[in-house]
Amino acid sequence: MKVLTVGGGGREHAAVEALYKCGAEIYSVMKNTNPGIIRRSRGYKIIDEKDVRAICAYSREIGADIAYIGPEAPLDVGLSDSLEEIGVLCAAPTKEAAKIETSKLFMRELVDKYKIAGNINYTSFRNVKDAVKYVKDVDYEVVVKPVGLTGGKGVKIQGEHLHSVDDAVRYVNEIFSTSIGKYGIIIEEKVIGEEFTQMAFCDGKRIEPMPLVQDHKRAYENDTGPNTGGMGSYSDSNHLLPFVNEKDRDAALDIIRDVVNAMNKDCREYRGPIYGQFMLTSEGPRIIEFNARFGDPEAMNVLPILESDFADICYRMATGTLTQSVKFEKKASVCKYVVPEGYGIKPISEKEIFVDEEGIRSVNANVYYANVNQKDGKLLTGTSRSLGIVGIADTIDEAEESCENALKFVRGNHIFVRHDIGKKELIQKRIKHLQKLRLVQNEKSGN
Numbered sequence: 057m058k059v060l061t062v063g064g065g066g067r068e069h070a071a072v073e074a075l076y077k078c079g080a081e082i083y084s085v086m087k088n089t090n091p092g093i094i095r096r097s098r099g100y101k102i103i104d105e106k107d108v109r110a111i112c113a114y115s116r117e118i119g120a121d122i123a124y125i126g127p128e129a130p131l132d133v134g135l136s137d138s139l140e141e142i143g144v145l146c147a148a149p150t151k152e153a154a155k156i157e158t159s160k161l162f163m164r165e166l167v168d169k170y171k172i173a174g175n176i177n178y179t180s181f182r183n184v185k186d187a188v189k190y191v192k193d194v195d196y197e198v199v200v201k202p203v204g205l206t207g208g209k210g211v212k213i214q215g216e217h218l219h220s221v222d223d224a225v226r227y228v229n230e231i232f233s234t235s236i237g238k239y240g241i242i243i244e245e246k247v248i249g250e251e252f253t254q255m256a257f258c259d260g261k262r263i264e265p266m267p268l269v270q271d272h273k274r275a276y277e278n279d280t281g282p283n284t285g286g287m288g289s290y291s292d293s294n295h296l297l298p299f300v301n302e303k304d305r306d307a308a309l310d311i312i313r314d315v316v317n318a319m320n321k322d323c324r325e326y327r328g329p330i331y332g333q334f335m336l337t338s339e340g341p342r343i344i345e346f347n348a349r350f351g352d353p354e355a356m357n358v359l360p361i362l363e364s365d366f367a368d369i370c371y372r373m374a375t376g377t378l379t380q381s382v383k384f385e386k387k388a389s390v391c392k393y394v395v396p397e398g399y400g401i402k403p404i405s406e407k408e409i410f411v412d413e414e415g416i417r418s419v420n421a422n423v424y425y426a427n428v429n430q431k432d433g434k435l436l437t438g439t440s441r442s443l444g445i446v447g448i449a450d451t452i453d454e455a456e457e458s459c460e461n462a463l464k465f466v467r468g469n470h471i472f473v474r475h476d477i478g479k480k481e482l483i484q485k486r487i488k489h490l491q492k493l494r495l496v497q498n499e500k501s502g503n
Contacts, residue, residue, distance in 0.1 A: 181242075
């Protein structure tokens with residue numbers, strides 16, 4: 057099977073490795089020279105991932121059977137639709153189906169329309185005057201988001217990033233003064249709990265779940281600093297999380313199924329990986345967002361432990377023939393991103409980074425190349441995340457230790473890692489936080 061892959065990040069490298077493992081013939085397009093992806097590809101081209109015409113032309117040239125599209129931006133410009141028109145199957149949603157991610161307002165309205173569980177209070181605005189008035193008058197803490205895509209960095213939360221009403225007002229004004237405000241903003245009620253990611257394979261009618269993962273968006277240890285695209289993540293060997301039980305997980309899966317069914321009713325059949333970001337509160341999971349793809353870094357946690365044939369899964373998602381035979385190893389994983397110094401604020405880029413792959417493998421870990429470029433025999437950092445280092449073991453503790461040992465085989469003068477991801481102390485903090493919230497809720501309800 058000839059597979060065209062689109063994207064040059066860590067998520068795409070993990071997907072390419074999974075395709076290579078099952079013998080797929082891989083051809084890739086990306087905007088950066090990712091050495092991990094190139095190594096596994098029969099052929100590749102450096103193309104802007106939103107250049108639909110150029111990607112379709114390359115797809116014709118190689119005679120691609122199926123396409124896997126990693127990032128959200130190509131979905132937003134209709135790459136899947138155009139590839140399908142020239143006879144290439146796509147394990148990725150159409151432009152209309154991808155609105156579940158590309159428009160935060162569409163997602164909230166869909167959930168409202170079909171009375172799906174887990175929604176939160178929200179209001180949207182297309183002008184700054186009404187939005188500012190709402191922020192000043194509302195009697196609860198809020199989350200401020202641009203409606204469109206922002207690469208995971210546009211969300212700001214009152215009490216965390218916004219420390220006063222004046223801060224919130226300033227951020228509303230900032231959004232509307234830049235291009236990210238062109239579709240307006242959405243202001244949501246802040247919900248308290250612990251976030252988790254439930255991803256699933258979807259063929260338009262049914263879903264097959266992946267292991268739960270917890271991502272860490274804040275740049276610095278102990279959940280401080282600016283929001284980022286994700287500094288790292290972990291998963292557990294039982295495919296749950298230490299603070300998520302079967303009941304809570306089933307509730308999240310029911311929400312995803314209901315969203316997929318709602319998309320069908322709205323004539324937007326969804327095919328491809330789907331990603332539900334949830335906040336586990338004292339009353340169960342609430343919807344934070346949906347993404348029309350694998351998470352990044354979460355893909356690096358789950359794809360290395362996928363036992364089933366990933367190329368076959370992609371084909372079955374694309375053709376509506378997914379079966380209940382998707383299997384994952386009972387392993388834990390911890391991913392920590394190596395990022396350029398200043399990432400999240402003002403990253404220092406174009407600096408050389410050194411990777412000892414053999415050393416990384418010797419401690420039971422994987423490296424996934426992300427926003428790097430290979431130039432004149434040197435590996436250079438970009439402005440976003442550089443490398444995902446993933447430890448895999450029987451327990452989270454062992455996987456975290458493996459990840460830390462592997463990080464010793466990465467060198468560079470201007471790189472940074474958030475080291476507390478997967479550490480026992482941080483996980484215990486999350487467990488205790490949720491226990492406290494549930495205790496307070498029980499006391500309120502008289503139980």
